[in-house]
Amino acid sequence: MGAAFVSLYTLFLLAFGVLPALYAIYLAFTTKGAFVGFDNFAKVFKDYRFWPAVEHVGIFLIVWLVMLVLFVVLLALLVHSIGIRWLSNSTRFIYYIPGALAGASSVMLWLFVLDPTVSPVAFMLKAFGFESLVSVVQVDRLPFVLAVIAFWTGAGGWIVVMYGALNNIPKEVLEAAKVDGAGPIRTAWSIQIPLMRKWIAYMVIMSFAGGTQLFVEPRVLSQASRGVVGQDYSLNQLAFLYAFKQSDFNGSAAISLMLLVVALALSVYFVFKGGLFERA
Amino acid sequence: MNLLRTTVALSALLVAGAALAQDGAITVWADATRQPAVEAFIAAHPEVPVNLVLDDGSSGTFQTKISLADQAGEGWPDVAFSTQNNDAAWAARETNGVQPFAQVLNEGFLDEEFLAGFTPGALDPVTVDGKVYGLRNDLAPVLFWYNKTLLDSFGYAAPTTWEEYQALSDKLAADHPGYFLGAIGDAFPGPYVYYWSGQAPVFQVEGETFKSDTAAPNSVKVSAMIDHMVANKTLTLDSLFGASFVASADKLVAIPGAAWYAGALFQNPGGVNAKAGEWVAAPPLKWADGDAVTGNVGGGVWYASSHTENPEAVKTFLKFVTSDPSVAGTGGLPAYQAAADAWLDAQAASGFYAGDFKAAINTAASTVWSGWGYPNFSPETAWAKVITPGLVAGKTMAEMSAEWQQEMKNEAQVVGYTVE
Numbered sequence A: 001m002g003a004a005f006v007s008l009y010t011l012f013l014l015a016f017g018v019l020p021a022l023y024a025i026y027l028a029f030t031t032k033g034a035f036v037g038f039d040n041f042a043k044v045f046k047d048y049r050f051w052p053a054v055e056h057v058g059i060f061l062i063v064w065l066v067m068l069v070l071f072v073v074l075l076a077l078l079v080h081s082i083g084i085r086w087l088s089n090s091t092r093f094i095y096y097i098p099g100a101l102a103g104a105s106s107v108m109l110w111l112f113v114l115d116p117t118v119s120p121v122a123f124m125l126k127a128f129g130f131e132s133l134v135s136v137v138q139v140d141r142l143p144f145v146l147a148v149i150a151f152w153t154g155a156g157g158w159i160v161v162m163y164g165a166l167n168n169i170p171k172e173v174l175e176a177a178k179v180d181g182a183g184p185i186r187t188a189w190s191i192q193i194p195l196m197r198k199w200i201a202y203m204v205i206m207s208f209a210g211g212t213q214l215f216v217e218p219r220v221l222s223q224a225s226r227g228v229v230g231q232d233y234s235l236n237q238l239a240f241l242y243a244f245k246q247s248d249f250n251g252s253a254a255i256s257l258m259l260l261v262v263a264l265a266l267s268v269y270f271v272f273k274g275g276l277f278e279r280a
Numbered sequence B: 001m002n003l004l005r006t007t008v009a010l011s012a013l014l015v016a017g018a019a020l021a022q023d024g025a026i027t028v029w030a031d032a033t034r035q036p037a038v039e040a041f042i043a044a045h046p047e048v049p050v051n052l053v054l055d056d057g058s059s060g061t062f063q064t065k066i067s068l069a070d071q072a073g074e075g076w077p078d079v080a081f082s083t084q085n086n087d088a089a090w091a092a093r094e095t096n097g098v099q100p101f102a103q104v105l106n107e108g109f110l111d112e113e114f115l116a117g118f119t120p121g122a123l124d125p126v127t128v129d130g131k132v133y134g135l136r137n138d139l140a141p142v143l144f145w146y147n148k149t150l151l152d153s154f155g156y157a158a159p160t161t162w163e164e165y166q167a168l169s170d171k172l173a174a175d176h177p178g179y180f181l182g183a184i185g186d187a188f189p190g191p192y193v194y195y196w197s198g199q200a201p202v203f204q205v206e207g208e209t210f211k212s213d214t215a216a217p218n219s220v221k222v223s224a225m226i227d228h229m230v231a232n233k234t235l236t237l238d239s240l241f242g243a244s245f246v247a248s249a250d251k252l253v254a255i256p257g258a259a260w261y262a263g264a265l266f267q268n269p270g271g272v273n274a275k276a277g278e279w280v281a282a283p284p285l286k287w288a289d290g291d292a293v294t295g296n297v298g299g300g301v302w303y304a305s306s307h308t309e310n311p312e313a314v315k316t317f318l319k320f321v322t323s324d325p326s327v328a329g330t331g332g333l334p335a336y337q338a339a340a341d342a343w344l345d346a347q348a349a350s351g352f353y354a355g356d357f358k359a360a361i362n363t364a365a366s367t368v369w370s371g372w373g374y375p376n377f378s379p380e381t382a383w384a385k386v387i388t389p390g391l392v393a394g395k396t397m398a399e400m401s402a403e404w405q406q407e408m409k410n411e412a413q414v415v416g417y418t419v420e
Helices: A002-026 A039-046 A050-081 A085-100 A103-116 A122-127 A139-168 A173-179 A184-195 A197-212 A216-224 A236-246 A249-273 B003-020 B032-044 B059-072 B148-154 B162-175 B189-196 B217-231 B242-245 B261-265 B310-322 B337-350 B357-365 B381-391 B396-414
Strands: B027-030 B048-055 B079-082 B142-147 B204-206 B207-213 B254-258 B279-282 B301-304
Touching: A002 A249, A002 B189, A039 A050, A039 A249, A039 B003, A039 B207, A050 A085, A050 A139, A050 A184, A050 A197, A085 A139, A085 B027, A103 A139, A103 A216, A139 A197, A139 A216, A173 A184, A173 B337, A184 A197, A184 B079, A236 A249, A236 B059, B027 B032, B027 B310, B032 B048, B032 B310, B059 B079, B142 B148, B142 B189, B162 B217, B162 B254, B189 B254, B189 B381, B207 B396, B217 B396, B254 B261, B279 B357, B301 B310, B310 B337, B337 B357, B381 B396
Parallel strands: B027 B048, B027 B079
Antiparallel strands: B079 B301, B142 B254, B142 B279, B204 B207
16 A cells, blocks of 8 residues: 555656766766766866856755754744744744745746845845945845745745644643743753754755755746846756757766755765664 | 756746647747737738747757757757757757757758848858758847947037047046946957957858957957957946936937847836937947948747748748737847838838948948857857856956957857867
8 A cells, every 4th residue: 555655656756866977977987878987077167157146045944944943943943932822823834935936936026036126125225335236246245135035935935844843743742841940041042943853854955955945936036136146146047058059968967967966965974963763 | 956957847837838739839939029920920921820938048048958859759849949040050950869859940941032031141040051050030249339428518529430439438437437338248349349340350250160269350340349448447347227327317328239239228218218319329330441341149949840830830920920010120120121121211211320320231231240150059158157157357458369269269169069
């Protein structure tokens, strides 16, 4: 019975996940069908667009993941501490709403927010000295802009997950802490956060994998900013250009493979660090 | 965030397009602007079944979809439209062992008499080594547009050279601050309207070699002019189609720009929204001591597929869509001379533009400077990346031109050109 349930998923995983990945591995190490070792990788490393793209994605990930961990945990703790039931419920619901928007449409929404000529919060942007969309999305502040968009879209779902994790902590433990004289901050730091460790690790792994694949956000921003945000901003965009602008599917596969290896390595680190596979 | 999703969606489109194909039918990829022309063809030629697949008509989409079809070995359209005119650079080449997508249209495919009917020079962007790979839909030469009513009321003469244009900017800045002579917030006016028309050798292709010289005398002159006019605020950093440009459009005194500004900018209620008789389309500006040449901003191209199984239907379609006076040019200046004449007469008869509209356009259309290249990338990308944010941050063209040149050369290198 169990096999029947997973069979459909397994089928799709093979067709759209495993097989393409194997095809990418084949492409990355060949050129026109001939084995070329690491030539495709060497070519990509020498591309003048590669290292800036690595830097862009790297900074974005750091900014975003730090922001995500800090604020999601903080907000989940706050929501959890709200004693009034309807208020707690509606807060979680409101946090979750932006997550219902798909990536591209949330970027569209942010385009309006970030363009000082049409933004409802234009006064704030102008207070920071931004007069046009172009000045808001300058390359050096783009990681922050993208991180804010990604946080806004994705944080709500994680807050709900963390809230669930907090509910799993036995009441007795919290009461014992209270009896021992721990205030809310001490309780959060010494009891709740350590018990949420697995969930936080899970969130970081999932977000990291998604974040390295940054594509739609800079792509839409590129169109909207009349190209100021380059078409080669992120690694996935670069892979796209390799495949469809340069007709170099091998180079494209090499970039994808590098992303896979890095994401896999860091996931393994967080899995063990977060004790994700340990039985409680 | 997901490249896979985009690719899957595009593949689904290809599959859908292929599945619709019926015997003798041709599949046409085009954008929404071209849709009425395709529908007119269907009405005029019921014997040729057409599957129209709408996309955004961009060069990027076109190349992406063809790459996927090449990789899959099936799913090519019979005819494709691109809003850019530099696609021959890749469509005329073999990619990864697959034959070039674009069909050679001269040398027997279409008769020479028909091809000779195009405005001289119109097919240059799509001609590689004497082979014609596409048919221009419309021409987009740069002319000089000015508001006669405003100039007369200020008592200024209309400039005919770039020097006079710059001199006018000083007078306006001193006597009528707020009035302006153009906008370079978009990525296209800079390279095409100013550098190309200014005969600056910043984007040249010879064989497989890409050349760019932003330090050449004409390049330096154009850069200095832009810097001068950005400084005196007669060139704004707005986008021509942005909210702030539209809000100040009644203060636009003159602007060098493409023939299609007529409909897209002046007769557009969401643009300048000009009144009849106010604006003049004048022949292009030139350097006082330079050649009478101009630039060009786009102009779409129709391609026939080398994979087509219905070449006769494709020929009928291409001839109709580029030369039939009812649809040729799809709103812009037709590239086919006879259709262009009919279009210009109709425009002139409407009397919307003061001055000799037809003569100005004809002069511009036949003097597009041939020293500009059509490689497999656009100068707009480098402009947007380096110059647009730089200008907003207060840097000058003089400071940024070396970096701009380097960026274009880097782009040339990655798509396979030798760079000097």
